[in-house]
Amino acid sequence: MSEKTDKNVKTDKAVKTDPAGGAEQRRLSVFKTYKLYVGGKFPRSESGRVYEVTTGTSAADAAGRGDWLANAPLSSRKDARDAVVAARKAFGGWAGATAYNRGQVLYRVAEMLEGRREQFVREVADAEGLSKAKAAAQVDAAVDRWVWYAGWTDKIAQVVGGGNPVAGPYFNLSSPEPTGVVTVLAPQESSFLGLVSVLAPVIATGNTAVVIASEKAPLPALSLGEVLATSDVPGGVVNILSGRTAEIAAPLAAHQDVNAIDLAGADEALAKELEIAAADNLKRVLRPQPVDNWTVTPGIDRMTAFLETKTVWHPTGSLGASGSAY
Incomplete structure (x- = not known):
């Protein structure tokens, strides 16, 4: 499964220095999941559907497509x-x-x-x-x-x-x-x-x-x-x-x-x-x-x-x- 479909929001992987050996270690980022807000709670859509949210127009490419930001509940x-x-x-x-x-x-x-x-x-x-x-x-x-x-x-x-x-x-x-x-x-x-x-x-x-x-x-x-x-x-x-x-x-x-x-x-x-x-x-x-x-x-x-x-x-x-x- 690709990172885009497996995770909800793209972020860079964090780099952490090992205090013992000084070697760099990579850790998994904590990805943000966007949900609805209903009745003071955060449910996913009842249908289970999502849709892609992309960057605004000034950041879009020549074809008018922006960079993928997240999957929002549909x-x-x-x-x-x-x-x-x-x-x-x-x-x-x-x-x-x-x-x-x-x-x-x-x-x-x-x-x-x-x-x-x-x-x-x-x-x-x-x-x-x-x-x-x-x-x-x-x-x-x-x-x-x-x-x-x-x-x-x-x-x-x-x-x-x-x-x-x-x-x-x-x-x-x-x-x-x-x-x-x-x-x-x-x-x-x-x-x-x-x-x-x-x-x-x-x-x-x-x-x-x-x-x-x-x-x-x-x-x-x-x-x-x-x-x-x-x-x-x-x-x-x-x-x-x-x-x-x-x-x-x-x-x-x-x-x-x-x-x-x-x-x-x-x-x-x-x-x-x-x-x-x-x-x-x-x-x-x-x-x-x-x-x-x-x-x-x-x-x-x-x-x-x-x-x-x-x-x-x-x-x-x-x-x-x-x-x-x-």
Whole structure:
């Protein structure tokens, strides 16, 4: 069996000096195996399938083929359904957590990313065919993006909620609540910064997510799963699938337990197809929006896209001995 099929990721063999005789010894390298991230665990695809991931375009040869990087899991429809089950199970606890706590958790993710910066710089450079300096800028921007959304978790309610003037002796208060399980099609061209930019606002507002990684560059997304698993994000809040975007997205768009879908990584034809499928259970749909530069500071649109508004009426009046209005 060739090294390429026997091992998942190519690396150079390490050389070690024998302290006794000074002779060089070669040791087997520890190869990295990329897996899905579902329910806080790292399963292989249910189908057992994989597909080859190669370097980005600037590193490709004259025929447009890049160097082989790894075999990524090729997710099946069953993997997609399992991810939805995990996301639904995690939704109650995550949505019920305080906004301040969610902010702390997101900041912890940024801390963990900072500690693994060099790994992500290498993976982004390979995935997108960037120089190390440009890849480093993308990774730094992604870490900053996590921090930015961490700061918004306990502030978005004040921006989109509030008291409403009504005729009558009532308080009328509107407050935002998360939509539920959101399917996120990660951008195809920006494998890491684009992914963070569409994922972070979804979970910052209390939703849980099923993410379909960039089809041609899934490795940074799969490595992000390792960061999430070692941070404070509860299992199931984020679930990451890799494979053929159209194949995985179709069952998720039609899934009755998915409440919303972000089509950032879909082309026009696929977006239209998924939007039709999503109409069956009245999913919220965020259509693809052209983004020339993911490093630009985002607004709050992606946070408000997957929020519902709850309005509460309460009679005004004096407080009784119990302290409640009557």
